[in-house]
Amino acid sequence: MSSLPSCRFRHAALVGKYQARGIRPVLEDVAHILARAGLDVSLERETAQNTGMTEYPPLTIKEIGKQCDLAVVLGGDGTMLAIARELAPFNIPLIGINQGRLGFITDIQLKDIATALPSILAGQYEEEQRAMLEGAVLRPMRGAGFETIYDGYAINEVVVSRGATASMVELRAEIDGQFVANYRADGLIVASPTGSTAYALSAGGPIMHPGLGGWVIVPIASHTMSNRPLVVSDDVTITIEIVAGRDASMNFDMQSLASLLHGDRVTVRRSPHKVRFLHPKGWNYYATLRRKLRWNEGVS
Template sequence: MPTLPNCRFQHAALVGKYHARGIRPVLEDVAHLLARSGLDVSLESETALATGMSDYPALSLADIGRQCDVAVVVGGDGTMLAIARELARYDVPLIGVNQGRLGFITDIQLKDVPSALPQILSGRYEREERAMLEGAVVRPLKDGGFETIYEGHAINEVVVSRGATASMVELRAEVDGQFIANYRADGLIVSSPTGSTAYALSAGGPILHPGLCGWVVVPIASHTLSNRPIVVSDAGTITIEIVAGKDASMNFDMQSLASLMHGDRVTVRRSAHKVTFLHPQGWNYYATLRRKLRWNEGVT
């Protein structure tokens, strides 16, 4: 078997969308490629358990953060989001192999793994950092104070939305204490540039380049047609207060909290941590948009 290029990394973690059909052979191929590249290879513990792969050590996400200097994620954007949130605090760079449907942030296709992955491992890549959101839900107390009932991080978005049986919610939004608007709507999205191509886009929000230092605030099915998306600086804190509506819920990417009460406040700010992605050389964001959103259809 041919020797692959010298690797600038030492210990790779391999994470898979372990419930996907046929994932084990894909993971085995990637693991063998990593090992042939001269890396120590470990599997994320749930990936190892679900696939039955036992040829490599299994590590928790915390141990991956402490022991590994790169992680290869095989799956869709949802898999990448879940792993990236956990590893961002350890500054572990991520390489995404797409086995999902869209693949905005898992950008190496399976057919390209044998050529693209060794190039990245040898140090020939495009490095990109993405901002993260962090936030909390605080609840008013009878003595006039507030109690924090939830804290979380998100890469895509924070969403406050109506309950399953309610018609709409009323939400009051502020930035650093400055009132923006009251929204009577199905909900409100606070999206990062990364998340601007996700739920916020389907709700009518603009696409933000990942290099921008801003968030987009997007109402969902607003009762007032003049309530439009707005882009705000990510240097401030966004506060969303539940004014009216039953069983409102909050979602940080895929982490949710249901049955918010009137007076509860969701606060959103920029996290001190960033997510680092490693892309194949020549990668650029605009090409990704053209390909994923099919902007190049009909172009000769």
């Protein structure tokens, strides 16, 4: 039997969407591939606890960041977004195995694991770095000034939106201190190029190539038809002030939430961290768009 190519990595952490049916056998298959390639293998702690897998040591996210030089994520884009945000400060590359639906950033299909994963481990991959957003909520203090009450990172988007039972909100947007527009809408999305194929796309925003250094600001169901998506440089600070509306909130990648009050300001800027994705050799962004968005269906 021919020997496996030498591995470029030393210690891999395996992260799985443990709520998914039938996840354990797939996790075990992936772990065996990693071990056969010569890697030490660990499981993210919640993945280990919820699947009952005991063959590999469990690690917290912080421990993964300090001990591992690779993370393999099994799930959909939501699973990848959650773990990528936490691991970005550690600069660990990520491999995504798609067990969800769209899979824009988890691009290895389950049927291809046995061939695609060993090749990547041997160094046959395309590395891509994606920019992240850093958002914060600033609340006016009594007297003067603002205090930061919430902050976090997003890979796809930061969204300011109305409450579930409330009418539209009124928002004031500035870029680097310069007034841009007032928006009466259901909300406002600030999306990265990665997020331009997510919520921003469904709200009518453009698709941005991930190599572009920019953000897109997209109103959600704006009361004024002339309020259109706006593409801006990623070296600016975007400020969104809550002018009117009840029960407004802010979220990062549709996963974490902060309640907002009148006068609160949401700031969005480029994060100092980037996310590193490892794709199979020959991976192509436009082919991904074509496949996931079903372009050219029915065209011979």
